[in-house]
Amino acid sequence: MVTVTPRRTLAGQLLILQLAIILVVLVAVAAVSLAQSAATFNRVEGRRVAALGEQLAGNALLRDRLNRPAPGEAIAPLVQNTLTQSGVTSVTVADARGRVVSxxxxxLVGGPLVLGDPRVTRGRSWFGELELGSSRELVAQVPVLGAREENLGRHLGVVVIGEASPSWWQRLVGASSYLFTYLGIASALGVLGSWLLARRIKRQTLGLEPREIAGLAEHREALLHGIAEGVIALDPQHRITLVNAVGRRLLDxxxxxxxHSLAELRINGRLRDVLAGAGGGVAPDQVVVRGGRVLVMNRTPVTKDGRRLGSVTTLRDRTELARLEQELGSFRSTTELLRAQTHEFANQLHTISGLIQIGEHDEVVRYVDTLSRHRASLDLTVTSRIHDTAVAALLxxxxAAAAERRVELRVSERTGLDRLPPEVAADVGTVLGNLVDNAVEAVAGDAATGPAWVEVELRQDTASVEIVVRDSGPGVAPELATEVFTHGFTTKAAEGGERGIGLALTRLVCHRRAGEVAVTNTDEGAMFTARMSTFPTAPQGAR
Known part of the structure; x- marks a missing residue:
């Protein structure tokens, strides 16, 4: 049977780690206390044994006996008396030759004296630790100098006063009477603090263990980089906390x-408003033009327990879809044209049939002739000034679609357009179709004030094409003249509630062809002017 050893929890691991740290700190404190105790002992006891040594070395009896033969028996009582009165560990006296006499x-008697400093024999005192016999002691070695006239200043011997060094346990106990109390309180507080910290971390990690947190992080990375949409998360200070590769590519x-914050990354204008939730940025499916792309963005604020944690925004690249919508719009326009012509032809046939039934044959001839001249005039006006078949067919x-809405579509006498390369003609058709649709939508709702009309003017030079669309509508508010394209504003609501693809795509196409589009107001209405280059452009997404 295989026994599986349970893994320690994150809180348990942190508790053990902190207890180990506390133990190390306590050991370090104890070591410092021992070092301080040893330093204090050496300083205080060193002075005391040095003073005792100087006192004994200055004793007249000791000086007199050391100057005579066999002084040991005579000074033994003096040595013992010094030991008894001072409470030191040892008292030793050596003669001038360095032999211990008492x-x-x-x-130690009869043996050589171990000197801590050779200069002691030259009249200089010394104290420090030495091995005396079987123990290590803190000793003071004081020279005995002659005081009589015949031996004044002559070295007579050495007095050694020793105090046994305490053990580490004695030093630890003697370091402070409250040391163990302090260490105990510190240990208890450390254990309690470690336990509380472990509980707090467990709550903050929702009870997840390190391997589970690592697994969640790996799954999050896989999820973020596995989805086709861009994702970007901001904190309350609008700093980027998370972004996947798609989001980084779409936002450049x-x-x-x-x-980094949005300001540091120089993200301004419409894009900043949507990401930060300003100016209606919380509405769904916000259209933003960024780096030659039409992006649809959805921002979701993130809150917990009433606290604002930031926001998460998803991004979708609608550039290709917008182009498909424009192509679909072209097919829809053709369908509308056929439907309008069918309706118009049906009315005309009914009129001709009625005239025949009442016998007005001459009137039938005049009616058919009028219809033929009107159709020929329209075809001749367009085809004589616009030699590109695709653009002419679009107009x-x-x-026909404008006529259905009682709007007259005019072609300016200043119009002149030669045949264009297919890719240029497609872009011209996209821009022209969008501008005409917006103009027709604007004037169709304002037709009660007078005749509704839209005028198209196309001009071409060796390097560019200029498209001018004028209308008899109410115009564009001056404060929207710049924002109208940035915001993707349009005068009509697209199906499904989306707005802004038309004019946003118009500006995108113009920028891609090194051009621009702008709107101004005239005395009659609004005037949109778009200019684009006819030279080949780099593929979408090229850098």
């Missing part, structure tokens, strides 16, 4: 953008 440790963000379709 000591409280009988094993640098690789190391995490932690014919738009003219």
């Amino acid at each position: 000591s409280t440790d009988p094993t 963000l640098p690789e190391h953008c995490l932690g 014919m379709a738009k003219s």
